[in-house]
Structure formats: C-alpha cells, structure tokens
Amino acid sequence: MVSQTEGAKIRMMRLILTLIAGLWSASVQAIELKSVRSSADQDSSRVVLELSGRPQFSSFNLSNPSRLVLDVSNLSMSSLRAITTIDDSRITRIRSSVRGQGSRLVFDLGGDYRSNVFALGPKGRFPDRLVVDVVGYVAGEKASIRGEPSAEPTEPPVEKRDIVVAIDPGHGGKDPGASSYGVIEKKVVLQIAKRLARRFQSEPGYRAVLTRDDDRFVALKSRPRLAREAGADFFVSIHADSFPKNKNVRGTGVYALSLRGANSELSRWLQNTENADDLAGGVDLGDVDNDTRQVLLNMSMESAIRISKQAGQSVLNDLTDAGRVHKKQLGLANFVVLRSPDIPSLLIETGFLSNRSDAKRLSSSREQEKIAGAIFEGIKRYFEKSPPANTFVAWRKQNAGKRVVIEVKRGDTLSEIAARYNLSLQALKELNGLRSDVIHLGQKLEVPLSPR
Numbered sequence: 001m002v003s004q005t006e007g008a009k010i011r012m013m014r015l016i017l018t019l020i021a022g023l024w025s026a027s028v029q030a031i032e033l034k035s036v037r038s039s040a041d042q043d044s045s046r047v048v049l050e051l052s053g054r055p056q057f058s059s060f061n062l063s064n065p066s067r068l069v070l071d072v073s074n075l076s077m078s079s080l081r082a083i084t085t086i087d088d089s090r091i092t093r094i095r096s097s098v099r100g101q102g103s104r105l106v107f108d109l110g111g112d113y114r115s116n117v118f119a120l121g122p123k124g125r126f127p128d129r130l131v132v133d134v135v136g137y138v139a140g141e142k143a144s145i146r147g148e149p150s151a152e153p154t155e156p157p158v159e160k161r162d163i164v165v166a167i168d169p170g171h172g173g174k175d176p177g178a179s180s181y182g183v184i185e186k187k188v189v190l191q192i193a194k195r196l197a198r199r200f201q202s203e204p205g206y207r208a209v210l211t212r213d214d215d216r217f218v219a220l221k222s223r224p225r226l227a228r229e230a231g232a233d234f235f236v237s238i239h240a241d242s243f244p245k246n247k248n249v250r251g252t253g254v255y256a257l258s259l260r261g262a263n264s265e266l267s268r269w270l271q272n273t274e275n276a277d278d279l280a281g282g283v284d285l286g287d288v289d290n291d292t293r294q295v296l297l298n299m300s301m302e303s304a305i306r307i308s309k310q311a312g313q314s315v316l317n318d319l320t321d322a323g324r325v326h327k328k329q330l331g332l333a334n335f336v337v338l339r340s341p342d343i344p345s346l347l348i349e350t351g352f353l354s355n356r357s358d359a360k361r362l363s364s365s366r367e368q369e370k371i372a373g374a375i376f377e378g379i380k381r382y383f384e385k386s387p388p389a390n391t392f393v394a395w396r397k398q399n400a401g402k403r404v405v406i407e408v409k410r411g412d413t414l415s416e417i418a419a420r421y422n423l424s425l426q427a428l429k430e431l432n433g434l435r436s437d438v439i440h441l442g443q444k445l446e447v448p449l450s451p452r
C-alpha cells in the first residue's frame with residue numbers, strides 16, 4: 001500500500017517537474033532555460049543555469065583563445081535569448097548556437113582557467129541546474145572587480161528564488177465536474193490553468209507548477225500536498241460552477257479559506273502527526289510540545305488566510321475589470337482544496353456552465369486567455385506589494401530605482417543592452433543622454449539594477 005502511494009506520488013511529482021517543458025514544445029524531452037545567475041570571488045566564478053528539467057550535457061576546453069564549450073543536447077534554443085554577457089572577470093562572454101536538437105554554449109575565458117561543469121537536481125525551491133565553475137586567479141587582480149566599486153551591493157549573497165505558484169485545475173479523469181451545453185468543466189479549467197501557468201512561467205521571478213497537466217484524476221486531498229511538495233508560495237484552484245435551477249446565474253467568484261473551516265481543519269491536522277510533520281517544510285516546528293505546535297500552526301494558518309484574502313481581493317478586482325463577476329465580495333469557504341494551513345490558497349469559479357453565454361465564454365480561447373490574465377495580474381499584484389523574503393521579486397522591490405554602471409563589451413549593441421535590462425531602446429538612450437545608437441568598447445552606461 002505504501003509503495004503504491006509513494007509510486008503515485010513520485011509519478012505526480014515527475015509530471016509536475018516535466019510539465020513546463022511540455023507546455024511549450026512538442027518534444028517531451030526538450031528543456032528550457034529559466035534563468036542565469038552568476039557570482040564570483042577571488043578564487044572562482046560560477047554561472048548557474050536554472051533549467052526546466054534534467055540536462056544532457058558534455059563539455060570540453062579549447063585554447064587560443066581560451067574557451068569552455070558546453071553542449072546541452074536537450075536544451076531548446078528558443079529559451080537562450082536570456083544568455084548574453086555576464087559581468088565577470090574570468091568569463092568575458094557567453095555565446096550560444098543551435099546544435100542538432102539542442103544547444104551549444106561557448107564561454108569565452110579571459111585567461112587559462114580551469115573549469116568544472118556539473119548538474120544539480122531540483123532541491124527545495126530550486127529547479128534542475130547546470131553549474132559552470134571557472135577557477136583561477138585573475139591576472140593583475142587580488143580580487144575580482146565586478147561592476148562599480150561603489151559600496152552598494154548589486155547582488156545579494158543568498159540565492160534569489162522564484163515565487164512558486166501552484167495551479168490546480170479542478171476535477172479530471174473519472175471526475176468530469178460540471179457540464180452543460182457540451183462544455184465539460186475538467187476540460188476548460190485545464191485549458192485556463194495551462195494559460196495561467198504560461199503567464200507565470202514567462203514572468204521573471206515567478207514559476208508555475210500544475211497539480212495535473214492532462215485529463216487524469218487527482219484526489220482532492222493530494223492537491224494541496226502536491227503544492228507543498230513543490231514548495232509553493234501560493235495555491236490557486238480553477239473551477240467552473242453550475243446552477244441548473246437558474247440558468248440566468250452567471251459570472252465568476254473568488255473564494256478564500258474561511259477561518260472557521262481552517263480551525264476545524266487545523267484540529268484534524270494536529271491529530272495526525274504525519275500531517276504535522278508534512279508541515280515542517282512550510283513552518284519550522286522543530287522539537288516543540290503540542291501546545292506550542294498548536295500556537296505556531298495557528299499563526300501560520302492565520303497568516304495564510306490573511307494573504308489568501310488580500311490576494312483574493314486583488315484577483316477579484318482584476319476579474320471585475322475583465323468581465324462579469326457573480327459575487328462582488330470575496331467568498332470565504334471551506335473547500336477541501338483550500339485547507340492548507342501553511343499555503344495561502346484561493347479557489348476561483350470562472351463562470352457558470354449552466355448559463356449559455358458563460359459556457360460559450362469559457363470554451364473560447366480568447367476569453368480563457370482573458371480570465372487567465374486577470375487571475376495572473378491579481379496574484380502578481382499581490383506579490384509585487386508583499387513579496388516573500390529571499391525572492392527575486394523582493395530583491396527587485398528593495399532595489400527599485402537603483403542603478404549601476406556597466407561597461408560596453410565587445411559585440412554589445414545598444415538594443416541588446418536595453419533588452420537585457422528590460423528597457424526600451426529609447427529609455428536607455430534617455431537615461432544616458434545618448435543621441436545616437438552608436439556605442440564603443442569600454443563606454444560606461446547607466447542601467448537599472450535588476451538584470452535577469
């Protein structure tokens with residue numbers, strides 16, 4: 001019994017982890033580059049490629065000029081726009097090209113450095129990673145000088161993680177949910193959920209995981225657990241309603257966990273040690289007695305409910321702009337999937353299938369995109385206001401408006417630099433008082449502090 005459950009759990013996790021690649025490309029094995037981070041000290045430089053799946057790679061060195069060549073046979077080229085130059089004294093430039101079904105990355109090195117490439121599997125909040133270490137002292141330098149010698153730290157010492165949003169398409173498999181006018185709930189909510197996942201995936205600082213990405217049955221109780229295992233900061237369940245008694249009832253509704261439901265759930269949780277242990281990932285309970293445990297869980301749950309409500313209000317506002325809202329007030333409900341004492345959770349009823357125009361709306365790809373967009377904006381707006389600690393979004397907020405000076409490197413163009421720093425060409429020119437697009441090697445330019 002245990003092994004079967006474990007097996008199902010592992011299969012589901014694998015599903016979640018491989019999902020994102022599947023969203024964009026027909027090839028199941030292709031992986032995407034999610035982000036590039038780099039850091040350096042006086043001994044070595046490290047570049048970390050965050051990937052959507054396990055990389056298949058090989059590497060070798062070339063000299064005259066000194067280069068490290070890294071072939072990743074399953075890395076999709078379309079995601080490589082993110083790599084350009086990094087500010088590093090050992091690695092002068094990273095170039096990329098298509099190689100067969102995969103990609104080739106060439107690291108131009110500023111000297112004869114040793115290099116080491118290795119893969120790291122997903123851990124905690126981090127996805128699959130490919131790590132490139134370039135080791136050796138920089139000639140003529142005691143320590144590597146990166147950027148301006150100003151006291152302003154440009155990179156926090158800790159890793160900036162993504163905010164993880166777990167998206168839960170309701171029903172699935174043997175459980176179709178509501179259906180009317182030929183529209184089936186499990187089908188449309190999966191489509192909306194995938195659109196929502198894509199929005200978060202393409203937004204810097206966010207990552208999406210789905211509790212299911214095809215037509216399969218997932219037990220209600222395992223949905224919040226899957227979110228917790230993926231390290232989710234937020235859980236959003238997507239549904240469609242039905243009210244056959246009155247076919248005029250239509251519109252969307254947003255529900256957050258109610259304190260009453262939460263409290264009864266909390267006592268159930270506490271009775272089950274396994275559940276309480278499960279929570280340790282979200283709340284550090286440590287070695288505490290039952291009373292303390294209760295107090296800590298209560299605090300965690302109250303904060304989850306508070307966040308759910310605030311984010312729910314934000315989503316509701318955006319849905320109101322996007323179309324008809326059935327309930328203008330945020331609903332508080334005791335749904336099974338909303339009973340996560342540690343993860344803020346929302347359930348969104350995207351419309352009433354029993355209403356003909358809602359059924360039509362929910363099956364239109366344009367309207368689905370609109371709904372996904374409204375949910376995305378609502379959740380994002382909440383997190384931009386109150387980002388969790390140690391996230392890229394929190395770091396960007398702290399550093400909003402700060403600028404750094406970069407030096408133009410060989411091969412740089414003004415439009416490339418603008419794209420790298422999320423600026424329009426015009427904005428970059430204005431920032432630096434430039435009249436033309438011509439830049440020269442070594443020229444200093446001011447840019448916002450938050451390249452990604």
Ligand SMILES: [Zn+2]
Binds near residue numbers: 170171178185239240
């Ligand atoms: Zn439903």
